[in-house]
Amino acid sequence: MFAMRLLWLCVATLALLLVLASAATLKDTPKERYDGYGVYRLSVKNKLQQAVIEQLSQLSSKYNIWKDYDEHSQEVHIMVAPAELQHFQALLSLHAISSEQIIENVQDLIDAEQVTPAADSAPFGWTKYYELSEIEAWLDSILAAYPAVTEEFIVGQSYEGRTIRGIKISHKAGNPGIFIESNIHAREWITSASATWFINELLTSQEPAVRNLAESYDWHIVPVFNVDGFEYSHAKNRMWRKTRQPHATNECIGVDANRNFDSHWLENNGASSNPCSETFAGDVPGSEPEAKALTEYLKTIENEFSVYISFHSYGQYLLSPYGHTKEEFPDNYDDLLEIGEAFATAVESLPYGTAYRYGSTADVLYVATGTSVDWVFNELNKKVAFTIEYRDQGRYGFILPPVQILPNCQELMAGMLALIDKTEELGYL
Numbered sequence: 262m263f264a265m266r267l268l269w270l271c272v273a274t275l276a277l278l279l280v281l282a283s284a285a286t287l288k289d290t291p292k293e294r295y296d297g298y299g300v301y302r303l304s305v306k307n308k309l310q311q312a313v314i315e316q317l318s319q320l321s322s323k324y325n326i327w328k329d330y331d332e333h334s335q336e337v338h339i340m341v342a343p344a345e346l347q348h349f350q351a352l353l354s355l356h357a358i359s360s361e362q363i364i365e366n367v368q369d370l371i372d373a374e375q376v377t378p379a380a381d382s383a384p385f386g387w388t389k390y391y392e393l394s395e396i397e398a399w400l401d402s403i404l405a406a407y408p409a410v411t412e413e414f415i416v417g418q419s420y421e422g423r424t425i426r427g428i429k430i431s432h433k434a435g436n437p438g439i440f441i442e443s444n445i446h447a448r449e450w451i452t453s454a455s456a457t458w459f460i461n462e463l464l465t466s467q468e469p470a471v472r473n474l475a476e477s478y479d480w481h482i483v484p485v486f487n488v489d490g491f492e493y494s495h496a497k498n499r500m501w502r503k504t505r506q507p508h509a510t511n512e513c514i515g516v517d518a519n520r521n522f523d524s525h526w527l528e529n530n531g532a533s534s535n536p537c538s539e540t541f542a543g544d545v546p547g548s549e550p551e552a553k554a555l556t557e558y559l560k561t562i563e564n565e566f567s568v569y570i571s572f573h574s575y576g577q578y579l580l581s582p583y584g585h586t587k588e589e590f591p592d593n594y595d596d597l598l599e600i601g602e603a604f605a606t607a608v609e610s611l612p613y614g615t616a617y618r619y620g621s622t623a624d625v626l627y628v629a630t631g632t633s634v635d636w637v638f639n640e641l642n643k644k645v646a647f648t649i650e651y652r653d654q655g656r657y658g659f660i661l662p663p664v665q666i667l668p669n670c671q672e673l674m675a676g677m678l679a680l681i682d683k684t685e686e687l688g689y690l
C-alpha cells in the first residue's frame with residue numbers, strides 16, 4: 262500500500278515537472294528573430310509562375326506566404342529570409358516574375374509594435390497588444406463586473422491543454438444569437454484586440470445604436486480561439502499561424518485550423534496535405550482538438566445562434582461562403598452580397614475611407630476548404646456566415662501598428678451595425 266502511494270507520488274511529481282519544464286522552455290528559449298527578412302509583392306501572371314512560388318513556399322524555414330495568390334489581384338505576398346535573397350531574386354528573374362518590396366525589415370515592425378505610449382498605464386486597453394494571460398485576466402474582470410448580463414462558456418481544451426474560453430452577453434431570454442470566433446490564426450493579433458474591444462463596447466457604450474446591438478441580441482464571443490498558437494506567437498515566433506500539434510514523423514508542427522473542419526476537407530486544392538505548408542489541412546478532418554472542440558460545442562448551442570462571424574487579417578474583405586468552389590454560389594448569395602455591400606459602405610463612410618471588398622471567399626479571394634465558416638454554413642445550415650479580413654492590404658500586414666487598433670475597431674463597429682441591420686431587414690434575425 263505504502264509502495265503504491267509512493268509510486269503515485271513519484272508519477273504525479275514527474276508529470277508536474279514535465280508540465281513546468283515545457284512551460285519554462287517556451288519562455289526560456291530565445292524568440293525567433295526576423296532581422297533582414299523582407300516581404301515582397303509578386304505579380305503572378307501564369308500557372309508556371311504560380312508553381313514556382315508554390316515550390317518556394319514549401320521551404321518553410323526560408324519563405325513564408327503572407328497572402329496567397331488570388332485571381333483578382335494576381336498577387337502573392339511572401340516573406341523571404343535574408344540568406345535566400347540572392348537565390349530568390351535569381352529565380353524571379355529566371356521566371357520573369359515582377360516583384361516589389363513592401364516590407365524592408367520585418368524585425369523593425371515587430372520591434373515597433375512593442376513600443377507603446379509611455380502614458381498608457383491602464384491595466385488593459387486598445388493602444389497595445391496583449392498576451393493570452395492578460396486577455397484572460399481582463400475577461401475575468403469583465404465577467405466579475407457584469408455578472409447580470411455575462412456568462413463564461415468553455416469551448417474545450419487545446420492540444421497543449423489550455424482552455425478555450427468565450428463570453429456570452431445576454432440581456433434577455435429569447436434574443437437571436439450571433440457567434441464570433443477570433444484569432445483562429447495565431448499571428449493575426451488585430452483580431453483578438455478587436456474582439457475584446459467589441460465586448461467592451463457592448464457592455465459600456467452609451468450610443469443608442471450600440472445599446473440596441475447589445476440588448477437585442479445574444480453574443481457568443483471567443484476572443485482567442487487558437488490559444489496555443491497565440492501564446493506561441495507571443496513567446497516564440499511572431500509569425501506563427503497554425504496550431505501546435507506535431508504531425509506524423511514530420512519536423513513541421515501544427516495545422517491550419519481554418520482548413521481542418523469537416524466541410525469539403527482538402528478538396529479542390531483549397532488546402533495542403535503537406536505538414537510544412539501554412540495551409541496544412543491535418544491528417545483527417547477535426548484532427549486538431551481545437552477544431553473538434555468547436556464543432557462539438559457549436560452543435561450543443563445550435564439553436565442559440567443564427568449568424569456566425571470569424572475574425573481574420575489581413576486584406577480588407579468581408580467574405581461569405583462558399584470557400585470550396587467558385588462554380589457554385591449559395592442559394593441566398595444575393596442576400597449575402599447585399600449584407601456585404603451594407604458592411605463595406607458603412608466602413609468606407611468613416612473618415613478613414615477604408616475600402617473593403619465583399620463576395621464569396623472562392624470568388625473574391627481564393628478557394629479555401631475546411632474552414633470554420635463553411636462548416637457552420639454547410640453543416641449547421643446557418644444562412645449568414647462571414648469572415649472579416651481586417652486592415653491592412655500589406656503595408657504592415659499581420660503586424661498592424663497599435664495606433665491602428667482603435668481605427669480598425671471603429672470600422673468593425675460601423676460595419677457590424679450595418680451588417681446586423683441588413684441581416685435583420687432580410688429576415689435572418
Ligand code: 0X9
Nearest residue numbers: 519573574584622629632634648
Ligand atoms: O486563408 C484563410 O484561412 C483566410 N485568410 S487569411 O489570410 N487570414 O489566412 C480566409 C478564409 C476565408 N474563407 C472562408 N471562411 N471560407
Ligand code: ZN
Nearest residue numbers: 446449573574
Ligand atoms: Zn486568418
